[in-house]
Amino acid sequence: MTTNNFEPQIVAFCCKYCAYAAADLAGSMRLSYPPNVKVIQLPCTGRVDIIHLLKAVEDGADGVYVAGCLEGECHFLKGNLRARKKVHYVKKTLEELGLEPGRVEMFNLSSAMGPRFAEIASEMTQRIKELGPSPVRTHNV
Amino acid sequence: MIVGDRKSLSEILDMIKDCRNILITGCKGCVTVCNVGGLKEVEILASSLKIARKKEGRPIAIAENLLERQCDPEYIAELKDVVNTYDAVISMACGVGPQFLTEAYPDQKFYPAINTKFFGGATAHGIWEERCAGCGTCVIHYFAGLCPVARCSKSLLNGPCGGSARGVCEISKDVPCIWDMIVRKKTEQGRLNDLLCYTPAKDWRTSKDGGPRKSIREELIQ
Amino acid sequence: MNDIKSGSNLENVLRSGHFAFTGECGPPKGANVHHLKEKIAFLKGNVDAVNITDNQTAVVRMSSWAASALSVQEGVEPNFQMVCRDRNRLAMMSDILGVYALGIRNMLCLSGDHQKFGNHPEAKNVYDIDSMQLIHLAKTMRDEGKFLNGEAIDVPPKLFIGAASNPFADPFEFRVYRLAKKINAGADFVQTQCIYNMAKFRQFMKMAVDMGLTEKCYILAGVTPLKSIGMAQYMAKQVPGMDVPDEMIQRLKGAGKGKATEEGIKITLEQIEEFKEMKGVAGVHLMAIEWEHRVAEIAERAKMLPRPVVGSHAPAGNQ
Numbered sequence: 001m002t003t004n005n006f007e008p009q010i011v012a013f014c015c016k017y018c019a020y021a022a023a024d025l026a027g028s029m030r031l032s033y034p035p036n037v038k039v040i041q042l043p044c045t046g047r048v049d050i051i052h053l054l055k056a057v058e059d060g061a062d063g064v065y066v067a068g069c070l071e072g073e074c075h076f077l078k079g080n081l082r083a084r085k086k087v088h089y090v091k092k093t094l095e096e097l098g099l100e101p102g103r104v105e106m107f108n109l110s111s112a113m114g115p116r117f118a119e120i121a122s123e124m125t126q127r128i129k130e131l132g133p134s135p136v137r138t139h140n141v
Numbered sequence: 142m143i144v145g146d147r148k149s150l151s152e153i154l155d156m157i158k159d160c161r162n163i164l165i166t167g168c169k170g171c172v173t174v175c176n177v178g179g180l181k182e183v184e185i186l187a188s189s190l191k192i193a194r195k196k197e198g199r200p201i202a203i204a205e206n207l208l209e210r211q212c213d214p215e216y217i218a219e220l221k222d223v224v225n226t227y228d229a230v231i232s233m234a235c236g237v238g239p240q241f242l243t244e245a246y247p248d249q250k251f252y253p254a255i256n257t258k259f260f261g262g263a264t265a266h267g268i269w270e271e272r273c274a275g276c277g278t279c280v281i282h283y284f285a286g287l288c289p290v291a292r293c294s295k296s297l298l299n300g301p302c303g304g305s306a307r308g309v310c311e312i313s314k315d316v317p318c319i320w321d322m323i324v325r326k327k328t329e330q331g332r333l334n335d336l337l338c339y340t341p342a343k344d345w346r347t348s349k350d351g352g353p354r355k356s357i358r359e360e361l362i363q
Numbered sequence: 364m365n366d367i368k369s370g371s372n373l374e375n376v377l378r379s380g381h382f383a384f385t386g387e388c389g390p391p392k393g394a395n396v397h398h399l400k401e402k403i404a405f406l407k408g409n410v411d412a413v414n415i416t417d418n419q420t421a422v423v424r425m426s427s428w429a430a431s432a433l434s435v436q437e438g439v440e441p442n443f444q445m446v447c448r449d450r451n452r453l454a455m456m457s458d459i460l461g462v463y464a465l466g467i468r469n470m471l472c473l474s475g476d477h478q479k480f481g482n483h484p485e486a487k488n489v490y491d492i493d494s495m496q497l498i499h500l501a502k503t504m505r506d507e508g509k510f511l512n513g514e515a516i517d518v519p520p521k522l523f524i525g526a527a528s529n530p531f532a533d534p535f536e537f538r539v540y541r542l543a544k545k546i547n548a549g550a551d552f553v554q555t556q557c558i559y560n561m562a563k564f565r566q567f568m569k570m571a572v573d574m575g576l577t578e579k580c581y582i583l584a585g586v587t588p589l590k591s592i593g594m595a596q597y598m599a600k601q602v603p604g605m606d607v608p609d610e611m612i613q614r615l616k617g618a619g620k621g622k623a624t625e626e627g628i629k630i631t632l633e634q635i636e637e638f639k640e641m642k643g644v645a646g647v648h649l650m651a652i653e654w655e656h657r658v659a660e661i662a663e664r665a666k667m668l669p670r671p672v673v674g675s676h677a678p679a680g681n682q
Contacts, residue, residue, distance in 0.1 A: 051181065054188040058195065093185075096150045097193045135196040294477050295447070295488070299495030299544060301537070302474045303529030303556055304603045311603035312479045324537045337540055339499065339548055342452065342492045342511060 008062035008128040009137075010037045012121070013052065015045045017075045018111050019067030025114030033121035036128075044068070046079025053090045053104060060137035063128035065105040067120060073110065080108060100131050142171035142262065143235040144269045145255040147182065150189055153231065156252040157190070157201070160228035165254070166206040166220070166242075168234035175269055178233030178255050180207045186233065186254060211238030217245045224249050260291075277347025277354065283335070285326035290343070292319035298340040368505065368551055369523035371468030372440045373412040375673040377552065377581045382639055383646025384667045385442060385554065385583060386410035386658055389419055390430035399430055403437045405655040409662045411670055412469055414554070414648070417444040421481025428458055432465040442525060443467045446475025451491035452500065452511055459504060463520030471525040471554065472497040495548050498526050502549025526550035528582075530567035531560060532604035539570040546580045553580055554648040557587040557598070558634065560606040568643050577643030584638045587650045588661065589627035592616055628661060635665040
């Protein structure tokens with residue numbers, strides 16, 4: 001696989017109150033965003049655990065991100081803040097393992113931010129394209 | 142509980158660099174409570190190690206397991222049928238676990254994934270602090286229920302030393318001066334007189350200084 | 364304060380009612396005897412005894428007992444310092460016997476700075492006993508002729524036992540009680556931490572006098588000249604348990620360019636004058652850190668010279 005035609009596989013853990021709803025809005029607004037992003041709906045980003053993010057990387061995802069509500073707007077008060085800490089933990093783990101911590105990221109947005117959802121998806125896809133395929137996946141195939 | 146921190150991934154990876162098939166075994170005791178060696182942490186360590194080895198192009202098979210306790214031979218025995226099917230075993234228990242495992246299964250290699258640190262408790266979610274030094278002769282009742290042996294940087298029994306300032310220890314602003322707390326608590330209780338008497342030198346024989354320790358209760362021996 | 368404890372010069376000076384003056388000397392970071400003797404020579408005749416520090420600030424130096432013994436050879440009476448950080452009770456007792464055998468007669472008992480501050484922070488500390496227990500240990504060895512375990516000592520070490528007190532550490536209200544504990548444990552004399560906050564020290568001394576402590580023990584007020592504004596600021600902010608009031612820093616700043624050092628000495632001299640009159644203060648302990656060559660000048664200007672020569676009174680059973 002060369003980086004020229006590299007199409008990254010990205011997993012996005014999205015809160016149903018904000019990012020997932022924003023994805024719906026982006027759809028109804030007919031905004032296009034890269035097809036590389038596979039969205040997983042969560043009741044709250046507070047549900048995401050370190051192991052979920054690690055498993056995604058272990059199983060070959062080139063990039064993983066968590067998209068939760070704006071800080072201070074979490075439906076469950078602190079779920080998004082806890083998710084941020086878990087993302088930070090996984091970033092540190094990747095760094096320790098010699099992987100780019102930028103492969104994992106935390107984003108915050110509201111349900112009204114359809115365009116922002118599309119923008120995040122493009123931004124993350126672009127970032128991962130620049131980083132190249134995950135060495136975990138390349139060695140795996 | 143016994144509190145520890147996980148070793149760095151690089152150190153653990155180095156331990157198992159020649160292995161292709163390992164077992165990681167956690168413990169449901171103290172290390173589960175202090176979130177360092179329970180089921181979740183076993184999963185996280187296994188996934189992290191697998192990521193590292195996939196990245197190197199030398200994937201590793203990792204089995205995950207959780208024992209009721211690794212400080213009791215009856216639970217250690219649960220591994221007897223499988224233990225020798227792995228190249229090595231990583232224990233996520235405190236320092237007791239890998240030793241009990243080693244004693245039970247002399248043919249296998251056991252590696253500690255945890256740096257065992259102290260006897261303590263959680264003062265807030267995610268924060269643990271030392272409370273006991275296991276000296277073998279508890280004296281906290283003389284010191285307003287606070288232990289100067291474990292919690293004074295110099296284990297002073299007639300403190301506070303001249304380095305106590307604004308309630309913190311001379312070694313770090315993050316370390317409270319336990320003697321400051323002892324004096325304040327005794328003052329509040331109107332029992333400052335208790336601290337005016339001289340506390341003689343401690344007999345350290347009951348501590349680690351007396352050699353490896355043992356506790357025997359005849360009535361329980363079968 | 365009745366019986367002769369050790370017959371040391373410091374004890375004799377204090378017993379005869381003179382205002383004592385002690386100095387300080389840090390052993391070299393090496394076996395440079397020449398350098399040590401040079402530093403000691405600066406103090407000769409200018410002080411009653413010289414504190415020989417024991418791996419101060421947890422930095423490895425020539426052992427305090429060896430440097431103290433060299434000081435004896437040079438004719439300058441040492442005040443041998445011992446910290447609890449580096450020795451267990453066996454090493455402490457054998458060193459106490461050893462220093463006595465080498466002619467050392469004063470000893471200062473300290474907890475010691477934590478090794479975290481020093482040049483071997485990875486070291487294991489000892490703290491088998493604390494400074495209070497060390498005072499008691501030295502007294503038991505001297506007055507009862509017994510080791511800590513109760514066994515008899517063949518020729519007990521007759522040392523003049525000193526302790527430190529920091530009136531500026533917290534909790535302030537407890538400090539005078541801790542001083543009382545040290546005196547009860549066996550301290551014959553006390554040297555205080557460097558004093559800059561005179562108001563607080565006056566308050567501390569008043570409490571000590573009211574409690575009758577100065578009747579039982581000689582208290583030497585500790586002074587360290589501030590060599591520069593930078594040093595003053597460092598002491599104020601970085602040294603735990605040190606209290607340098609802002610007015611003092613302002614005074615150094617106000618002295619004008621290049622005059623802070625002289626102003627620092629003037630402050631020290633003013634402090635010494637006040638200590639001479641202060642009830643309960645039996646002397647001054649000058650900690651001129653790496654400034655041994657200025658001690659003669661400071662002693663002279665403080666009108667502490669010449670130092671008294673007091674006849675030696677050896678305690679009974681001294682050898």
